[in-house]
Amino acid sequence: MKNITMYCLSLHENTLPIIKSLGYVPVGLGTNNFSDEWLTDKTGDNIAHKNKFYGEYSFHYWFWKNKLQKIEDGKWIGFCAYREFWGNKYPTTKKDLKSLTLQEIPTNWENFEAIIGEHRSFKSLKELKFSKIFKHGLLSLVRNPYIFFNKHGKINIRLQFDMMHGNGNLDKAIDLLDDENREDFRYFTRNEYTFARGNMFVCKSKKIIAKYYESLFPWLEKCEKVFGFDLKGYGMTRIYAFLGERYLSYWFTKYTKHLLWPVIFYDTNKHYEKN
Numbered sequence: 674m675k676n677i678t679m680y681c682l683s684l685h686e687n688t689l690p691i692i693k694s695l696g697y698v699p700v701g702l703g704t705n706n707f708s709d710e711w712l713t714d715k716t717g718d719n720i721a722h723k724n725k726f727y728g729e730y731s732f733h734y735w736f737w738k739n740k741l742q743k744i745e746d747g748k749w750i751g752f753c754a755y756r757e758f759w760g761n762k763y764p765t766t767k768k769d770l771k772s773l774t775l776q777e778i779p780t781n782w783e784n785f786e787a788i789i790g791e792h793r794s795f796k797s798l799k800e801l802k803f804s805k806i807f808k809h810g811l812l813s814l815v816r817n818p819y820i821f822f823n824k825h826g827k828i829n830i831r832l833q834f835d836m837m838h839g840n841g842n843l844d845k846a847i848d849l850l851d852d853e854n855r856e857d858f859r860y861f862t863r864n865e866y867t868f869a870r871g872n873m874f875v876c877k878s879k880k881i882i883a884k885y886y887e888s889l890f891p892w893l894e895k896c897e898k899v900f901g902f903d904l905k906g907y908g909m910t911r912i913y914a915f916l917g918e919r920y921l922s923y924w925f926t927k928y929t930k931h932l933l934w935p936v937i938f939y940d941t942n943k944h945y946e947k948n
Contacts, residue, residue: 675777676749677875680712680736682729683755688941692755695771700732726902728914729754729872730893737886741879749778750882751788751875755942759788759875760935773937787929788875789922790936792867830862830919838908838915842900846916849895854888854924861923868922871936872914876929885924889917 681697683689686707692699693710701707702714702724714731715721718738724731729752744750753759759775782788828836834843847859876882893913904910925931 677751677775677778678744678748679751679753679759679775679875680732681753681755681758682732683941685755685942686711688755691770691941695758695774696776697753702729702732723902723913726904726910726913727893727917728911730889730914730917733872733886734890737883737890741883741886744879746879747877749782749875749877750879751775752873754871754873756938756940757790757871757873758937758939759790759873760937762935770939770941773939782932785930785932786876786878786881787925787931788934789925789931790869790871790873791933792869792922827866829864829866830868834862834915834919838912842912843916843919845899846892846896849899850892851888854927857927858920858923861926862919865922868919869925869933869936870918872918872921873936874921874925875934881929884928885921888924889920892920893917 675696679695679697680700681692681695682700682702683692684701684703684705686701686705689699689708689710699711700713701711702721704724707713713721714724714735716739717735719735720727720731721735727734733752751759758770758773761773761775762779831843835841843862844859847855847862850858893916896913896916900909900912904912908915
């Protein structure tokens with residue numbers, strides 16, 4: 674891939690051909706076996722055993738500890754996944770994945786330090802099915818009464834996290850953040866209604882990447898003492914990945930000159946199941 678190294682994270686061996694066809698570096702995560710053509714998070718200093726709970730961040734930890742200092746500074750480094758890719762922002766009539774995804778750094782990126790995904794909003798309270806509110810959100814609505822006075826019924830990051838990942842858990846995690854970020858991140862979660870999803874970013878400064886990891890991973894380790902690993906259900910099992918996802922939007926927005934960029938969704942695993 675031209676002027677960038679893009680790491681594409683996957684849980685499935687059968688996605689290798691399409692990842693390689695894009696010119697991306699294939700990264701295998703999880704408990705499945707991967708061939709020698711894959712980079713994995715299981716060597717060196719690693720937390721591969723936490724992948725079930727950390728998701729993409731088990732590789733980010735490996736990258737931080739084993740790879741980051743060896744890369745050339747000033748070179749763009751990016752991360753995507755087998756279902757979420759950086760899009761080609763320029764119009765194309767072709768519909769194949771390679772034409773739809775980022776293949777080289779656009780010239781306007783040189784004015785920025787980091788790229789994060791375009792933000793996606795949550796459904797409004799009116800759009801949510803009552804069954805989902807009843808199952809996940811009654812107590813969350815009591816904790817977040819602002820929603821009843823918001824004429825658009827917009828759901829902020831805090832309320833969405835309460836409803837989907839455990840009532841009050843985001844606040845418990847924020848209480849463990851360092852002094853520099855605690856109250857700013859708390860404000861962010863209560864006053865923002867969108868965030869960049871997918872635990873993806875692109876950055877050309879390994880100093881910035883290191884600072885992000887140095888802030889993120891000690892915080893998540895503190896959170897382990899609160900939430901542990903005896904976690905049930907998708908919304909709780911991957912709580913560390915979901916916390917990191919919200920924190921990524923906050924951190925890169927606060928500390929970098931960043932650009933929002935389109936993310937496309939294409940499940941390469943299902944592509945191979947059909948063919």
